[in-house]
Amino acid sequence: MTQLDAVVLQPFGGPERSEDVVPVLDNVLRGRGVPESRKLEVAEHYRELGGTSPANACNRRFSAHVEAELRRRGRPLRLFLGNRNWHPLLPDTLAQMRDCGVGNAAVFVTSAFSSYSGCRQYQGDRERATATVDDAPALLPTAKFFNHPGFIEANADQVRAAIASLPPGPIPTLVCTAHSIPCVMADSSPYVEQLRTTARLLAEAVGLAPAPLAWQSLSGPPDQPWLEPDVCDHVDTLAAQGCDRIVVAPIGFLTDHVEVLFDLDDELRAHCELRKITMARANTAGTHPAMIRLTADLIEEAA
Known part of the structure; x- marks a missing residue:
């Protein structure tokens, strides 16, 4: 040692x-x-x-x-x-x-x-x-530590608190987000599969339906393919399916970055309001x- x-x-x-x-x-x-x-x-x-x-x-x-x-x-x-x-x-x-x-x-x-x-x-x-x-x-x-029980526990507690902040109503849909990266980069790493594992374990921990991944904060050149769907496009799909309540878990971020506070709390929340969807954002695992x-x-x- x-x-x-x-x-x-x-x-x-x-x-x-x-x-x-x-x-x-x-x-x-x-x-x-x-x-x-x-x-x-x-x-x-x-x-x-x-x-x-x-x-x-x-x-x-x-x-x-x-x-x-x-x-x-x-x-x-x-x-x-x-x-x-x-x-x-x-x-x-x-x-x-x-x-x-x-x-x-x-x-x-x-x-x-x-x-x-x-x-x-x-x-x-x-x-x-x-x-x-x-x-x-x-x-x-x-x-x-993407699959570490402590990481799952921290995120699960934050999701439960977000659910509790919603007004009474139907069970919300879980939306797990992470920073999009170029597809060529994703193809050469376990990034997507690790995030899928975290999302699955988190959904199991909080008793919600498995959450497909949604991506955010795309920042590359427009001719380069990046991971999709964008979280706003994912919300459009949910709205078309009749969903009107979501809990967003930014599992790809350990702490509050500008991508969390602006891209989710401002842009995504405004998009949800346009789609008549009530949104609660779970805190990051953080401290x-x-x-x-x-x-x-x-x-x-x-x-």
Whole structure:
């Protein structure tokens, strides 16, 4: 067993103020062929939320909760943030950790699912960072957790709370969403199958009918096929089938990103109103106690 000295939380990273928005999006979209119009559209979404990514505060709270849980277990490990796309960037964090005397650290990526953008790109970031930082700490990645009972429990509790928030009426239809990715990327990873597994386990846990996946936040060039159906198109199909109540579970997101707060809470909710569908959005797993315990478990298992 390796002696752990610390933990690195490796999130996506987002803007902290309006001036950061375009530089962050330049980092995120570099080399992806995304139209300038789409970049400016997403930038406006951030500005409507105050120019900051809601995920930043969520990640800081998440880190504090995990630190407290590890301390409760007798493992007082410090958690560091090392983002992919904005400060604090992973290379800077590794240099800071080295200067603090950290030799070995578990690394937790804030994505439950395996794809290029949700797994392999983070791995590449770690490899480049450790190669460029002299005497960088050794990093021990934690396992993926898409089917972990704690992840299912956290999401199930959030779905139950969303159901309870609906006015009395028929049993709602469960809609599970995740970030769409290019079909060519999906074909070379277990991303879709892992999400299907999560959606199935979640539906079983809350006693609702199995939920086909709906995709959101498509951001690629228009000539490139991405995963479908878009969640708004899926809602149109449900409306045509007579559905008038849905619970949306953003299972593809661990915390509240702009894709959750804008694409679901604003755009999808407005679309549901047009279709006369009552919508409740479940919270992300976030700092749910089951999610915090699961993260601490994975950190201990990485050693």
